Amino acid sequence: xxxxxxxxxxxxxxxxxxxxxxxxxxxxxxxxxxxxxxLLLVWWLAAAAAGPEAFAxxxxxxxxxxxxxxxxxxxxxxxxxxxNGIRHLFWDVGMGFELTTAxxxxxxxxxxxxxxxxxxxxxxxxxxGGAA
Amino acid sequence: xxxxxxxxxxLGRVRGLGSAKEGVAHWxxxxxxxxxxxxxxxxxxxxxxxxxxxxHAEVVAWLRGPVAPxxxxxxxxxxxxxLQLGMQVVIEDYVHSEAAKWTLIxxxxxxxxxxxxxxxxxxxxxxxxx
Numbered sequence: 001x002x003x004x005x006x007x008x009x010x011x012x013x014x015x016x017x018x019x020x021x022x023x024x025x026x027x028x029x030x031x032x033x034x035x036x037x038x039l040l041l042v043w044w045l046a047a048a049a050a051g052p053e054a055f056a057x058x059x060x061x062x063x064x065x066x067x068x069x070x071x072x073x074x075x076x077x078x079x080x081x082x083x084n085g086i087r088h089l090f091w092d093v094g095m096g097f098e099l100t101t102a103x104x105x106x107x108x109x110x111x112x113x114x115x116x117x118x119x120x121x122x123x124x125x126x127x128x129g130g131a132a
Numbered sequence: 133x134x135x136x137x138x139x140x141x142x143l144g145r146v147r148g149l150g151s152a153k154e155g156v157a158h159w160x161x162x163x164x165x166x167x168x169x170x171x172x173x174x175x176x177x178x179x180x181x182x183x184x185x186x187x188h189a190e191v192v193a194w195l196r197g198p199v200a201p202x203x204x205x206x207x208x209x210x211x212x213x214x215l216q217l218g219m220q221v222v223i224e225d226y227v228h229s230e231a232a233k234w235t236l237i238x239x240x241x242x243x244x245x246x247x248x249x250x251x252x253x254x255x256x257x258x259x260x261x262x
Contacts, residue, residue, distance in 0.1 A: 028222055035215045035244075042251040045204075048195065049254035049261075052188040063185065075177065082173050085166050092163060120177050124184035 023106045027084045030077040037074040075120055080113040158217060165214035172207040192258055201259040205252050212248035216241050 015021060047058040061067045087105050090096045096105055138145075179200065183191060194200050219240045227233040 031215075031218050032222060035219055035240075038211060038215060039247060041208075042247045042254075045251045045254040045258075048188065048191050049257040055188040055191070059185075059187070078173060078177065082170065086170060089163065089166060116177075120181045123178075124181035127182055128185035 020102055020106055023084060023109065027081060027088070030081040030084075033074070033077045034081055037077065040070075040074065072117070072121070076113060076117045079116040079120075080109070083109040083112045083116070158220075162214060162217045165210040165217070168206065168210040169214060172203060172210060175203050176207055192261075195255060195258040201255050204255050208248050208251045208255070212244045216244035219244075 044058055044062075047054040062071060087096070087109055090105075096102060179194070183194060186194075195204065220237050223233055223236045223240065227236055
C-alpha cells in the first residue's frame, strides 16, 4: 500500500537537534510521562479513600528514596510541561514567533521549570520538617 | 491519479477526509483544558508540597475542606481530558499501523475515562464520607 510509504510527521531522525526542537520534543516526552504519572495521583486518592492501611502503603512507597526520585522527575516534568504549555498558548494567539524570542522564552521555560521544582521541594521538605 | 476514468470528482473523493473532520474541536478542547490546568496545577503542586509526609487523617481533612474537592475534581476532569487528547495526537503521529493505532487510541481514551472516574469517586467518598 502506498499509504505505508508516505513520509510521516514529525520525522525526527532527519533533523539535526536544535535547542528549540529539543524543547519541543521534551514537551511531548514530559506529556506522555505525565500521563503515566497521573495514575500515581489516582492511586494516592484511591488509597486515601480506601482507608489508613492502604494509604500507609502508598505513603511508605512515596517516602522511599526510589519514590522520591520518581516524584522529583514527575514534578519537574509537570512544571516543564506547564511552563512550556504557557509558551505554546502565547504562540497560539500569534505572539513570540521571532527566532530570538522563541529562544529566549525557551531558556525562560527551562529556568522556570527548574526553579519551580526546587521551590516546591524546598517548601515541602522544610514545611514538613516538624510533622514528619 | 491513474489514467483510468473516474466518475467521482476529486472534491467528492476528499470530502470528509483529513482536515475537514473534527480537528478544530480537538484543538480547541486541548487549549481550553490547558488554560484551566494552569491555575489548577499551581494549586495541586502547592497543596502537595504542603502535604508532604502527611498522614491519612491530614489528607482526609484536606479533601473535606471547602476548596480541595472542587479543585481536585476540576483538575482530574480537565487533566484526563487533556491527557487523552494529547496522547491521541502522539499515537497518530508515531503509530503507523492502522490496527495498532486505533487499538491504542481506544485503550487510552477508555483508560483515561476509567482512571478519572476512579479518582473522582475516591474524592467524593472522602468528601462526603462519615
